[in-house]
Structures are given as structure tokens and as C-alpha cells.
Amino acid sequence: MSIEQREARQPWILLTPALTAVTLLLIVPLIFIVVYSFWLKSAVGADTPGFYLDNWQEALTDPFYRDILLNTLKISAITTLACALLGYPAAYFIARSKGNKMVLLVLLMLPFWISYIIRTMSWINILGVSGALNAALIWAGIINEPIQMLYNETTVILGLVHFLLPFMVLNIFVSLDGIDTNLEDAASSLGATRWQGFLQVTLPLSLPGLAAGGLLCFVLSAGTYITPVILGGPRDAMFANLVYEAIIRQLDWPLGSALSLLLLMVLGVLVLIYNRYLGMAQLAKGLG
């Protein structure tokens, strides 16, 4: 074998283990559940292979599933919006501060390293019946009896925002940090106020970062399982909870497959739209 041929083979040898892992543990399993979603659950024994549309019909037409899907998308949208509103000014402050940017950024990234479940349950310490807020309100004499502030849609959104905000800030920061500050100076030297300069120069240039952060927040909250269980009430189930119910509790794997794929398709459409207009490179920037 010539040296050139050897050179040409080397990268494929290096890539083989990772590509094999992704193919066997993700791609083939995804194709497998597409097939599985057309099978039928049997009351006893193995599920019946075949081509039945029953699971898809149930997943797409049952109002119970539809309502939870819409509610999941609504919660994700509100979470994303809240992250953008909270995260943009903070990212702007970090990107434009004269002090040590990196320290500020690392500080905001710290919670990202802290266990997700600990951060989620930490809100019980704040908002629970014997939590900090109730204790403070009683101490201040504003209320006599503790109020239950937990276990509703608002606390689910609160938990999600607390979990996802660092992703948003990081992505906006990456975008803002790449903008030449001379552009804002140029705008103001041409007579624009600071606010006009921001609206017409900085904001449009930072939109890719905002979009990347938004996509991450939306996709991650739409697939969340833990937050609604810990911080939500019985009626705040999100779509991933349905999938868990079907797969783990009811052992209805064909239906669970169809529900998983439905979630994948809805979020996949969003990712495709994003990829069409902005490309995946922006997303990799924020993650790397």
C-alpha cells in the first residue's frame, strides 16, 4: 500500500469508533423506534410486529396528548422568552464591562456545573411551606399562615429559567463579544443616540447568538422530564412525562415510540428551520 493510501485511510480509522458508537447507539435505535411505533402492544407477551396505524392515530388525535403537547410548547416558549429578557442585559453587561469579563462569565456558568436536580429542588427551600420566603413573610408580619407557592405552572417555568439561563447568556455573550465596538462609536459619531445605536447596530448583529440561545432553551425545556415532576402539580405534566408514563409505567412501548417520535418531529422542524437560516456553526460556537 502506498503512503498516500495510508494517509487517506488514517482519518477513517480514527473516526470509526465514534461513528460506530453514534450509529449503533443513536441512529439505528431511532430507526428501530420508527418501526416499533407501527407495532401493536399485546396484552400478554411480546408486542405484535406489523404495520398498524393505531399508535399514531392515538398520539395524533387523542385530545389529552394534544393538550399536553400544546402546553409543553407554551411553557417552552414562555421559558425561552423569560431567558432572553433576563439574559440579554446580563450578557450585554458582561460583554461591555471594563472589569474582568471572564470572571463574570465563569461566575454565571458556575450554576451550570451544579447538579440540575439540586438546583431544581433548591426552589423548594425558597418557596415551600417552610421555605425562606414564607419564613420571611411571617417574620415581617405580612402573613400569619404559610402559603403554598409551589407546584404550579409558574414554578415549573421558574425552575426551567433557572436551569436554562446560563445557556442563553453564554450564546448572547459569544455574539456580542464578536461585535466590533467601533461600530457603536461610528453610529454615535454619525448622530445616533446610544439607544438608537443599540437598536440599529448592536441588536441586529447579536441576533444569531440570541437565536442559538433561544433554540437551545426551547428544545431543552420542551424535552424536560424532571422539573414538572419536582416543581409542578398533578396537572402540570409535560410531554416527556407522557413518554415516561407510556414506556416505564404502562410498558406500552409501541405507543411510547410514537409519542417520542412526535416530540422529535416537532422539535426537529424547529431545528431544521434554524439550520436553514443560521446554520449549525453558531450553535457549536456557544457550546464549545
Place this chain on the structure above:
Amino acid sequence: MGWRLIRIYTILVYLFMFLPIAVVVLLSFNANQFGSFPMTGLSTRWFEALWNNDAIMRAFRTSIVLGLMTAVISTVLGVLASLALVRYKIPGRNLITTLLIAPILVPEVVLAVALLLFLNFLNFGKSFTLLLAGHVIFTLPFVILVVQARLVSIKRDVEEAAMSLGASPMQTFFAITLPLLMPAVAAGGLFAFTISFDDITGTLFWKPGGIETVPTQIFSMLRNSISPEINALGTVMIVLTVGLPLIGAAIARTLATRSGQ
């Protein structure tokens, strides 16, 4: 004026991020027997209770073993793939990159269901192996992204110099590339460990009955009520998850400056 407003807003955002975490740490030292407010004094009794709780200690060992194995496998796969992607001109690069990053783009629940059902079909039921396979596939994209970002900054010249001085490709890799790569390897491994240690959604689908990781153990304890032990466990995990990467970053920096000389 506008700037000051942004500053106050940013401080509030930071408070929002850190206050709940601070309260966890504060309550873990609470002497009050219900572990709630009002605090009656400071004590380390919950840490002692934690140390004596067999279920939690077992979960800790499981999580550490799982995290270490995940980190080793993911880092090896990730470093090899990143080398190929950064160092060689290969056809279909974008497609390969997208494929390797795909596990992040697929919602974790969907990934969990697909892997569980497929491996079950192949007669690998819920087991430690399934858990490990899941954690590897879930952490691999993060390792690749981190390692790739670092690899780009290592210049090819040094390796070419070694080769032109007669070193074989293998010698060059172990004497030149690998030492330069160590910070990236360490960062990738640490990232994989932390993500694996923290993972809960996939783990709940994959874990066999009787095996608990730290997050699933906390999750099952939360079903009853929030006990002060959980706050103590939270404090330990905060120290571990914040402390470990900081130490890791420090080591990486020392290695980087030393190899830079």
C-alpha cells in the same frame, strides 16, 4: 444612567442564579431538627447522617464508577474523532460533524427511549451496560466540541518538525501531539464525568431496579419531602461539581504553560 440600570439588572440576575444555591448550603448546616426555617443554630449533624446513610453512599460509588468509565470511553472516542476532523481533509466533513453532534440535538427522552427499546430488542435489558452505553453516547458530542476547540489551537508545525527529524507517526503522537493535547483530553474527560454524574432523565429510563445514581437517589428521596440530608448532599455535590472543574482548569493551565515553554 442607562449603564447603571443594566448593572443593577445584572446583579439581580446573578442573585436569582445564586440565592437558591446559597440557601441549600445554608440549610445544610441547620441545627433545626426539620432542617427548615427558622434556623436555630449551626451543626454538622446532617453531614454525619449523610455519611451513615448506606443508600446514598452506595449511589455515590455507583455514580463515580459510572462517571469515570463514561469519561474514559467518551474521551478516547472523542479525541480520536476530533483528531480526524481537525487534522485531515476528509470528504463529507460537515455531515460527519452533524452526525457526531446529533446526540445533543435529539431530546434526551427520545434518545433514552430509542436506546432502551433497541437494546432490549437485542436482549440487553436494563443494566449497568445499558446505562454506560447511554452515558457515553450522551456525553460524546460535548467531548468532541471541547476537544476540537482546543485542537485547532495546536500548530501542525511542531509535529512536522518531529517527523522531519525522523520520528515515526506513532513516536510523534506520543512524544509531541499527546502532551500538547493533554489539556484538551483533561477538559473533555472532566466535562464527560460531570455530565454523566449529573444526568438524570436518561438514567431513569436505563437504570435497572436496585441501582441508584446520586441524582436518581435524590429524586426518590424528594418524593417524600425535602429532608435536611438532601441539602447536605446538595452542598457536597456543589463542592464536588464546582471544585472539580476549578481544580481541573488549574491543572490544565499549569500543563498548558509548562508545555508552552
